[in-house]
Amino acid sequence: MTGLKQVLRNKNYVRFFLATFASQMGGIIGVTAFMFYLLKRFTNQPYYATLAELMYSLPMLVVFLVVGVLADRMDRQKIAVNCDWISAFLSLCLLIFIWVDSIPLVFALLFIRSAASKFFFPAESAIIQGILSEDDYTIAAGLNQMMGSLFMLFGGTLGAVVYWHFGITGAILIDAISFIVSALLIRSCKIPKEVRLPNGAHQFKQLKFKLVMIDFKQGFLYILRNRLLLWLVSGFFMFGILNGGFSVLPMFILKYKLAPGNYEQYMVWTGIIFGAGVLLGTLIASLISAKLKLHQMIAAGVLVAGIGMCILGFVNHLYAFLIINFVIALILPFINIGIGGWFPRIVDPQMMGRVQGLINPLMMLSQSLTLGFIAVSFPSFISIEVLFLLVGVCTVIVGIYYTIVLPRYADYSTSSKTLQESL
Numbered sequence: 001m002t003g004l005k006q007v008l009r010n011k012n013y014v015r016f017f018l019a020t021f022a023s024q025m026g027g028i029i030g031v032t033a034f035m036f037y038l039l040k041r042f043t044n045q046p047y048y049a050t051l052a053e054l055m056y057s058l059p060m061l062v063v064f065l066v067v068g069v070l071a072d073r074m075d076r077q078k079i080a081v082n083c084d085w086i087s088a089f090l091s092l093c094l095l096i097f098i099w100v101d102s103i104p105l106v107f108a109l110l111f112i113r114s115a116a117s118k119f120f121f122p123a124e125s126a127i128i129q130g131i132l133s134e135d136d137y138t139i140a141a142g143l144n145q146m147m148g149s150l151f152m153l154f155g156g157t158l159g160a161v162v163y164w165h166f167g168i169t170g171a172i173l174i175d176a177i178s179f180i181v182s183a184l185l186i187r188s189c190k191i192p193k194e195v196r197l198p199n200g201a202h203q204f205k206q207l208k209f210k211l212v213m214i215d216f217k218q219g220f221l222y223i224l225r226n227r228l229l230l231w232l233v234s235g236f237f238m239f240g241i242l243n244g245g246f247s248v249l250p251m252f253i254l255k256y257k258l259a260p261g262n263y264e265q266y267m268v269w270t271g272i273i274f275g276a277g278v279l280l281g282t283l284i285a286s287l288i289s290a291k292l293k294l295h296q297m298i299a300a301g302v303l304v305a306g307i308g309m310c311i312l313g314f315v316n317h318l319y320a321f322l323i324i325n326f327v328i329a330l331i332l333p334f335i336n337i338g339i340g341g342w343f344p345r346i347v348d349p350q351m352m353g354r355v356q357g358l359i360n361p362l363m364m365l366s367q368s369l370t371l372g373f374i375a376v377s378f379p380s381f382i383s384i385e386v387l388f389l390l391v392g393v394c395t396v397i398v399g400i401y402y403t404i405v406l407p408r409y410a411d412y413s414t415s416s417k418t419l420q421e422s423l
Contacts (some may be wrong), residue, residue, distance in 0.1 A: 007139050012131045012189045019185035021147055023084065025158075029043065030091070031056075032159025035172030036264060037098075039255065048103075052373040053247045055107055055130065058368045059115035069215040071122035074356050077186065077196050080127070083120040084183035087113055091176035098168060122356035129352055130195030141340025142286040160268045187409020198350045219354030228347055229355070231405045232339065235302075236359055238398040240366030242305070245391035247367075248374060249313075250325070253384050258318045273322050277329025285333040290328045294338045295406035299399055301334035306395030311389020 005012060034052060037401050070079060090113040097105040132140055162171045223229050250270055255263040285297065308328040313327040315321045370391070378387060 005130065007136050007143070010131060010136075012191060013128065013140065014190050015237055016128060016131075016187045017143065017147070019084075019182040020124070021214040022178045023087075023183065024147070024178075026175040029159040029162050029171050029178075030175030032199035033163035033168050035251065036160065036163050037168045039251070050248050050371050051107060052378035052380075053244070054368055054371040054375065055110035056114045058364070059111055059118055063115050063118050064109045067119050067122050067356075067360070069354060070119060071126055071352070071356065072198065072350065075196050076123040076127050077189065077191050079123040081183050081187050083116055083123075084179045084186065088176045088179035088183070091172055091179065095169060095172045095176075098172070117361065121360065122352070125344075125356050126198075126349065126352040127191060127195055129347075129349055130198070131191065132344075137344045138339050139339045142282060144336075145342065153359065157272055159393065160264065163335055169237040190310065195349075214355055216358075219351060219358050221346070222351050222360060223355060226346065228406075231402075232343070233359055233362065235398045235402055236363050237366045238394045240363035240368075241370045241391055241394045242309070243363065244370030245309070245374070245387065248371070249384065249391070252378065253313065253321070254390070256379065257384055258316075258321055269324060270322065273326050274329040278333055281330040281333040282337070284330075285337045294342045295402070297334040298342075299402035299406060301331045301338065301399075302395060302402055303399030304328075304331040305335070306392050306397075307394055307400050309392030312387055312392070313385040323347070355383045 037341065038052055040046045045201075067362055076126065094106065094109045094113065095107055133415060156175065159171065162174060171242075223233055251263070251267055253267050259266045305328050308331075312321065312324050312328070315324065343351075374387060
């Protein structure tokens with residue numbers, strides 16, 4: 001409790017936390033409403049919903065060379081603020097394209113907006129690392145997970161309610177306003193210069209292709225030389241498969257198998273139950289994180305989630321689906337808090353942007369491949385059961401891998417300096 005009070009006294013962190021809250025709330029409302037809009041308009045063409053999800057992940061593969069470099073070379077606070085301003089403007093443009101009924105332009109704008117948003121997370125992660133002490137990282141990870149679980153609990157319901165009462169127009173307007181609020185909160189933060197510019201001030205004209213490639217190479221070599229970081233990152237490819245599958249498969253199994261007549265209502269209930277599971281799991285994981293080793297939380301969580309996904313596709317009863325969904329949600333915070341508490345301790349603050357700039361495209365690559373595979377194969381060639389099984393098996397493989405490789409680092413000090421010296 002003392003640690004939590006200390007974190008909440010940090011005004012910069014609280015403002016960043018509230019900014020993340022605002023942008024995520026608007027994002028969830030917008031995404032939920034847009035998915036309902038697509039499924040209602042293109043009932044017999046589920047690949048439109050999959051393509052929409054693909055537009056959120058695919059842009060990282062286009063901008064991955066520069067997102068981390070900018071986060072380490074340019075002003076991190078300005079990057080985060082400008083990402084929010086651009087996202088707000090593009091959300092309003094998206095609304096115009098929906099009004100004129102141009103689906104190709106809608107998808108193109110989703111791609112561009114998602115590309116702009118990819119610059120936010122590396123900058124935000126690096127700032128959070130700089131404004132908190134090492135002892136606060138796990139607490140901050142728990143708070144972020146708690147916020148995420150609340151959105152899972154109420155976000156889908158809120159998005160559905162907004163869509164039902166105000167339509168896609170109201171949902172996207174809320175999305176735009178949330179980015180504006182986030183930008184104003186981040187702009188009001190007073191971040192030390194050494195956190196915003198850990199490698200000194202640079203101009204855009206200095207960021208030539210050669211420098212970008214050198215920085216990208218440095219980030220890649222940094223991961224290769226830090227074995228613990230390498231083991232963690234190498235499993236993230238499979239996490240992208242899990243994220244990609246879980247973003248659309250629950251909706252598809254409800255619409256095309258378990259509750260075709262009223263899948264929208266059950267999607268809301270699925271979101272509430274999933275959010276309740278994550279919220280409860282966050283409380284449990286936060287309470288016992290001091291008693292468990294982080295590698296145990298991560299490996300066990302991944303294994304259980306993978307097994308749950310394998311089972312989920314073969315259930316034939318709605319209530320069984322909801323129960324297993326709750327169990328998966330209950331275990332996910334163990335993974336997120338474990339990684340969130342460990343990761344900032346083993347990455348040099350000067351390299352955080354470039355490391356995140358490599359991790360995110362790795363996950364987005366696998367997520368995009370998964371969504372592309374689902375769009376092409378379902379329902380023409382592969383059943384929903386097989387899709388769940390494929391995603392689940394990939395996740396189980398990562399759980400076994402982490403169970404084998406992570407324990408050897410359990411006794412290492414969690415400072416990046418000690419880890420590097422031990423290699």
